[in-house]
Amino acid sequence: MSEQQEYRFQVNLSGMINILSNHLYSSPKVFLRELLQNATDAITARSSMDPVYKGKVSVEIAGIGEHVTMTVEDTGIGLTEEDIHQFLAMIGHSSKVGKDFLANETSFIGRFGIGLLSCFMVSDEIVVLTQSAKGGPSMEWRGKPDGTYTIRKLDTQLAIGTKVYLRCKADSVDYFEPAAVEELLFYYGALLPYPVTLVAGGQQKSINASQPVWFAEPELARGKRREVLEFGSRLLAEPFEDFIPLRTANGRTGGIAYILPHSVNLNARRSHKVYLKQMLVSDKAENILPEWAFFVKCLIWTDELQPTASREHFYEDDRLQSVRDELGEAIRDELVRMGSLEPERLQRIIALHALPMKALAAEDAAFLNTIYKWLTFESTYGERTLGELMNEKQKIYYTATVDEYRQITHVAAAQSLLVLNGGYIYNNQLLDGIAYLNPELELERLMPEDVSLSFTDLTMEEKNSYYDMTRLADVTLQRFRCHIQLKRFKPSELPALYTLSKESSALRSLEKAKESSTDLLSSVLGNLGASFGESAYSTLYFNLNNPLISRLFAASSKEMLPAAVEMLYTNALMMGHYPMSRQELAVLNQGIVRFIDWGLSANAGNGGTSI
Numbered sequence: 001m002s003e004q005q006e007y008r009f010q011v012n013l014s015g016m017i018n019i020l021s022n023h024l025y026s027s028p029k030v031f032l033r034e035l036l037q038n039a040t041d042a043i044t045a046r047s048s049m050d051p052v053y054k055g056k057v058s059v060e061i062a063g064i065g066e067h068v069t070m071t072v073e074d075t076g077i078g079l080t081e082e083d084i085h086q087f088l089a090m091i092g093h094s095s096k097v098g099k100d101f102l103a104n105e106t107s108f109i110g111r112f113g114i115g116l117l118s119c120f121m122v123s124d125e126i127v128v129l130t131q132s133a134k135g136g137p138s139m140e141w142r143g144k145p146d147g148t149y150t151i152r153k154l155d156t157q158l159a160i161g162t163k164v165y166l167r168c169k170a171d172s173v174d175y176f177e178p179a180a181v182e183e184l185l186f187y188y189g190a191l192l193p194y195p196v197t198l199v200a201g202g203q204q205k206s207i208n209a210s211q212p213v214w215f216a217e218p219e220l221a222r223g224k225r226r227e228v229l230e231f232g233s234r235l236l237a238e239p240f241e242d243f244i245p246l247r248t249a250n251g252r253t254g255g256i257a258y259i260l261p262h263s264v265n266l267n268a269r270r271s272h273k274v275y276l277k278q279m280l281v282s283d284k285a286e287n288i289l290p291e292w293a294f295f296v297k298c299l300i301w302t303d304e305l306q307p308t309a310s311r312e313h314f315y316e317d318d319r320l321q322s323v324r325d326e327l328g329e330a331i332r333d334e335l336v337r338m339g340s341l342e343p344e345r346l347q348r349i350i351a352l353h354a355l356p357m358k359a360l361a362a363e364d365a366a367f368l369n370t371i372y373k374w375l376t377f378e379s380t381y382g383e384r385t386l387g388e389l390m391n392e393k394q395k396i397y398y399t400a401t402v403d404e405y406r407q408i409t410h411v412a413a414a415q416s417l418l419v420l421n422g423g424y425i426y427n428n429q430l431l432d433g434i435a436y437l438n439p440e441l442e443l444e445r446l447m448p449e450d451v452s453l454s455f456t457d458l459t460m461e462e463k464n465s466y467y468d469m470t471r472l473a474d475v476t477l478q479r480f481r482c483h484i485q486l487k488r489f490k491p492s493e494l495p496a497l498y499t500l501s502k503e504s505s506a507l508r509s510l511e512k513a514k515e516s517s518t519d520l521l522s523s524v525l526g527n528l529g530a531s532f533g534e535s536a537y538s539t540l541y542f543n544l545n546n547p548l549i550s551r552l553f554a555a556s557s558k559e560m561l562p563a564a565v566e567m568l569y570t571n572a573l574m575m576g577h578y579p580m581s582r583q584e585l586a587v588l589n590q591g592i593v594r595f596i597d598w599g600l601s602a603n604a605g606n607g608g609t610s611i
């Protein structure tokens with residue numbers, strides 16, 4: 001057997017630094033986040049040695065154009081010479097984690113030992129001046145992107161803490177602009193619990209105003225609506241409609257879920273701002289709330305979740321899973337609370353965000369039972385809330401699909417059935433759920449065959465005897481592009497049934513549009529209407545089983561038939577909730593007047609009183 005040789009991986013240091021500093025992060029601006037994060041960790045470390053110590057960070061910009069430099073100075077724990085060799089000079093080595101990297105949980109934000117390298121995106125040299133709280137000489141470390149560095153003991157003793165100097169790279173002037181730096185410092189550090197100041201152009205500015213108490217104790221936010229909404233729009237840069245306090249049972253994650261003032265697409269990106277140990281880690285965190293919660297944008301604080309190296313996501317682990325579930329529950333519980341204590345508030349949210357509300361209700365029976373009366377459905381009685389529709393009719397039907405709804409809607413409407421369109425996303429599941437949870441409600445799935453009418457043709461003899469009257473009725477409704485059919489069908493209480501083909505429905509809409517359009521458009525629509533053929537005719541079925549119809553068609557005099565047919569036609573339109581044209585409304589009005597007149601004359605003729 002040949003001898004086995006062992007080799008060591010060779011690392012191309014400058015290539016490695018290039019990958020980490022230029023390709024891990026989404027934008028160079030994160031160098032400021034990494035510096036602020038290191039300062040925060042250094043202050044946390046020093047606080048644990050000396051509980052009364054109060055840290056601070058000062059950022060200074062000096063010089064102009066390509067000669068501009070930035071100093072980020074903290075009063076944190078600092079580094080000894082040994083620390084520098086161990087942590088600053090070794091890529092991937094961090095002072096902030098113990099041996100078990102994955103299980104390790106610390107009070108620090110950093111853990112990968114690479115963040116400082118992000119400064120090479122904007123500077124060709126990183127200079128660190130530091131004095132450790134543990135004593136020893138003050139030190140200087142200078143690192144270059146080619147992987148070389150120098151270390152020097154300083155002659156003078158600096159104050160405890162660390163200063164990081166960066167000299168602007170030619171293409172990075174924008175990141176050293178005082179206004180941009182101020183904005184970024186606020187963006188990442190608005191909630192830091194120690195003062196952060198910016199010194200530029202001879203001016204000193206405080207970056208982080210004090211954090212409101214209710215943010216750390218979200219239950220207290222309920223009584224502070226105006227303040228809470230104002231805070232949200234300042235930090236998230238958009239206005240909001242309402243809010244929901246969030247907190248997990250262990251109190252280690254919480255914040256505010258802000259309700260968006262506009263409805264949102266199901267596929268919209270959900271991005272929330274997450275503060276880890278009071279420092280903004282991500283404004284793109286997507287996986288921290290359940291899928292259905294896409295109607296909110298959150299400000300969340302946590303000290304228990306683990307961000308990935310790029311800080312743009314959190315590790316999808318058991319802890320994130322339970323945080324996500326608990327935050328979802330907090331939103332749901334608050335909505336249920338609103339349902340019983342402030343129903344108008346919940347109704348406003350449902351009106352704005354019907355889809356996510358339906359998505360949540362589809363997953364959660366108790367929530368469904370709280371809100372179902374406020375959910376809106378398309379129905380044969382119009383687009384209304386289920387509560388309103390329940391007041392209209394006791395018996396409510398719903399279809400399984402949109403197609404089934406389209407198929408039966410007109411026939412059902414003609415029979416005055418209240419049918420809901422159960423076809424859109426979640427509707428069917430919700431309606432099944434509502435029916436199951438509330439057996440006392442008369443809510444039933446409707447099959448198309450339940451309403452397809454079985455027409456019976458007239459006998460030859462009947463056809464002959466009713467021929468003249470049928471022709472007359474048909475001629476009467478010619479101008480409305482409606483045909484007459486005389487049949488027998490059930491139920492006998494139904495005198496007439498109006499049905500519309502796709503084309504006739506399109507024509508009705510066109511004619512309605514023509515009424516409210518300009519002359520030019522009206523003539524264009526008119527021409528378009530003329531192009532509809534026979535298929536654009538609607539049909540009015542008269543039911544010979546109905547006593548009134550059988551009397552009407554059997555009458556010896558034809559005098560009353562046209563007016564009665566017109567009245568039955570307009571009545572059928574109303575029953576089907578079809579919008580009526582001006583001409584049809586006029587026919588209805590004249591018909592009413594004429595029938596009153598007939599009624600009175602008939603009464604007078606029978607010895608009744610006349611006026």
Ligand SMILES: Nc1ncnc2c1ncn2[C@@H]1O[C@H](COP(=O)(O)OP(=O)(O)OP(=O)(O)O)[C@@H](O)[C@H]1O
Nearest residue numbers: 038039042087094095110111112113114115116162
């Ligand atoms: N301002 C500072 N004060 C004290 N020590 C610092 C400071 N900045 C950096 N260090 C030291 O340098 C090490 C490397 O810092 P770096 O930002 O590269 O990684 P990290 O913060 O440990 O982890 P991460 O990559 O997750 O940010 C840190 O672990 C810390 O020991």
